[in-house]
Amino acid sequence: MKTISALFVVSWLSLLVQAHSRHDGRNKHPLAVRQEEPAPADPTPSNQTSAAQPSFTFSLRATNPTAVPLSSIVSGVENRPTRDLPTTETAGARPTGVANAPGLPDLQAFRQVRESRYPTYNEVPPVDSPEVLIWKDEVSNSGIEIPSFGPTTDDGSCEANAAIAMDPERCWWTCGACDHENDISACSEKNHWGLTFDDGPAIYTPDLLQYLAEANLKATFFVVGSAVYFLPEILQAEYIAGHQIAIHSWSHRPLTTLTDDEIIAELGWSKQIIKDVIGVTPTQFRPPYGDIDNRVRAIALAMGLTPVMWTRSSGFAFNTQDFDVNGGQATVEQVLSNWGNIIESAASLDTGFISLQHDLYQQAVDVATGYILPDGLAHQPRFTIEPIITCVNMPLANSYIETNNNRTNPFAAQLGVRSSPTPTPNLPEVTGSGGGDRSPEPGSGPDNNNGNPDAAQSVNNSGATIQTPLSVLALVLGLLAAYAQI
Numbered sequence: 448m449k450t451i452s453a454l455f456v457v458s459w460l461s462l463l464v465q466a467h468s469r470h471d472g473r474n475k476h477p478l479a480v481r482q483e484e485p486a487p488a489d490p491t492p493s494n495q496t497s498a499a500q501p502s503f504t505f506s507l508r509a510t511n512p513t514a515v516p517l518s519s520i521v522s523g524v525e526n527r528p529t530r531d532l533p534t535t536e537t538a539g540a541r542p543t544g545v546a547n548a549p550g551l552p553d554l555q556a557f558r559q560v561r562e563s564r565y566p567t568y569n570e571v572p573p574v575d576s577p578e579v580l581i582w583k584d585e586v587s588n589s590g591i592e593i594p595s596f597g598p599t600t601d602d603g604s605c606e607a608n609a610a611i612a613m614d615p616e617r618c619w620w621t622c623g624a625c626d627h628e629n630d631i632s633a634c635s636e637k638n639h640w641g642l643t644f645d646d647g648p649a650i651y652t653p654d655l656l657q658y659l660a661e662a663n664l665k666a667t668f669f670v671v672g673s674a675v676y677f678l679p680e681i682l683q684a685e686y687i688a689g690h691q692i693a694i695h696s697w698s699h700r701p702l703t704t705l706t707d708d709e710i711i712a713e714l715g716w717s718k719q720i721i722k723d724v725i726g727v728t729p730t731q732f733r734p735p736y737g738d739i740d741n742r743v744r745a746i747a748l749a750m751g752l753t754p755v756m757w758t759r760s761s762g763f764a765f766n767t768q769d770f771d772v773n774g775g776q777a778t779v780e781q782v783l784s785n786w787g788n789i790i791e792s793a794a795s796l797d798t799g800f801i802s803l804q805h806d807l808y809q810q811a812v813d814v815a816t817g818y819i820l821p822d823g824l825a826h827q828p829r830f831t832i833e834p835i836i837t838c839v840n841m842p843l844a845n846s847y848i849e850t851n852n853n854r855t856n857p858f859a860a861q862l863g864v865r866s867s868p869t870p871t872p873n874l875p876e877v878t879g880s881g882g883g884d885r886s887p888e889p890g891s892g893p894d895n896n897n898g899n900p901d902a903a904q905s906v907n908n909s910g911a912t913i914q915t916p917l918s919v920l921a922l923v924l925g926l927l928a929a930y931a932q933i
């Protein structure tokens with residue numbers, strides 16, 4: 448990526464690191480925070496199969512002949528050079544499969560205004576800008592009642608919020624394991640797999656796009672506004688290729704911890720930057736970390752956004768944990784074992800299913816293109832692998848406000864928040880491990896904590912568990928080294 452300037456790289460790395468280090472001080476540089484934490488005993492075990500690691504079994508129906516070997520999909524691996532997009536999209540282009548889509552905006556114009564137009568990347572945007580004031584009015588005038596209970600505390604930790612995790616009025620997905628009927632959490636038909644990738648666009652996304660094009664697959668990308676700011680050309684490529692673009696917030700904060708106005712700013716700026724880059728505005732969103740309750744749901748609905756989660760069945764979440772390989776909190780063997788469990792669990796559902804995968808890191812892209820997708824394609828009976836919008840039986844055009852069929856799919860706010868949430872009767876016991884150690888997108892709290900017990904963690908003196916960002920330094924150095932060669 449020859450066009451990437453040094454400034455860009457530094458900004459990007461900072462985004463990458465900060466957006467996903469949950470428990471660092473919000474205003475501190477991640478490396479400064481890193482230094483305050485006790486050094487982990489052995490941050491990069493050189494022998495991945497040592498006896499201390501739990502072993503995971505899995506079998507695959509098929510793999511990609513050009514897959515990156517499993518032994519190279521590890522934490523701390525040297526970052527390979529990135530792939531250029533095969534083509535740059537031209538202004539005015541239209542995506543396949545989206546009837547009546549407007550032409551693609553001109554990215555040159557976007558780049559010229561970028562710095563002055565958008566709030567600081569990776570920070571919760573200010574709530575007093577003229578844009579946010581307009582969005583606040585729209586929410587107030589939507590007719591949707593926003594529940595008056597306040598934000599969760601302590602970064603949304605389950606431990607610190609044990610009482611409210613049990614509150615059915617709040618219906619908190621992450622800590623209370625409460626599912627709401629307005630959330631999309633499965634595909635309608637059995638053997639349909641809603642394929643989703645979170646946190647991009649990112650520098651290895653082009654590898655994933657290449658594989659998806661060759662395999663003739665379409666997915667939903669839940670994109671981070673701050674990442675779109677840096678890599679708009681990748682968002683355009685996703686959209687023009689016929690993938691579904693949906694929202695994943697501006698700065699990847701757990702939304703239940705934010706005020707109403709901050710949530711409006713996060714979602715509003717995400718809608719705005721996506722519209723500016725691809726010309727249309729998403730109708731679906733996924734909350735970072737799956738962190739949603741009835742307050743977040745109501746605000747999102749008032750802004751025309753339907754929540755999309757990942758499937759949970761009998762306490763098992765369809766989370767591959769692919770995100771955790773980069774930081775060393777999971778091995779690729781564990782990810783493939785999770786994948787095997789997802790397929791097995793899907794077999795017992797009456798509906799289809801939605802998985803959680805990521806395109807932020809090289810390792811997550813490598814395990815998807817080398818193993819998970821080839822295996823899924825070889826599954827019998829065959830899976831219909833598709834974006835969320837079509838897996839709930841709507842045309843791709845309904846992914847965007849401008850092309851949505853308003854007759855058959857009324858604007859989300861018109862549906863209102865239906866009265867009764869559907870709390871899961873057996874709320875899992877809320878324990879210390881359920882909150883603080885949630886990885887970026889956890890399964891379903893404590894029940895799903897099948898994480899690597901050896902993952903380096905440190906408990907600070909307030910009892911919150913911190914994910915030690917083991918690979919932060921390695922990642923920064925690795926990426927800088929990779930770019931230095933260009």
Ligand SMILES: *[C@@H]1O[C@H](CO)[C@@H](O)[C@H](O)[C@H]1NC(C)=O
Nearest residue numbers: 493494495496497498499500
């Ligand atoms: C890694 O661990 C396995 C199992 O304990 C052992 O057989 C192997 O020799 C070790 N490899 C290295 C490079 O230490």
Ligand SMILES: *[C@@H]1O[C@H](CO)[C@@H](O)[C@H](O)[C@H]1NC(C)=O
Nearest residue numbers: 547848849850851852853858
């Ligand atoms: C549906 O309504 C939205 C918002 O009012 C509008 O922008 C859009 O053009 C409408 N869709 C169609 C297909 O007319």
Ligand SMILES: *[C@@H]1O[C@H](CO)[C@@H](O)[C@H](O)[C@H]1NC(C)=O
Nearest residue numbers: 470601602907908909910911
């Ligand atoms: C421990 O974590 C809490 C909550 O994140 C934070 O307020 C506190 O400052 C931390 N303490 C130390 C010593 O890092």
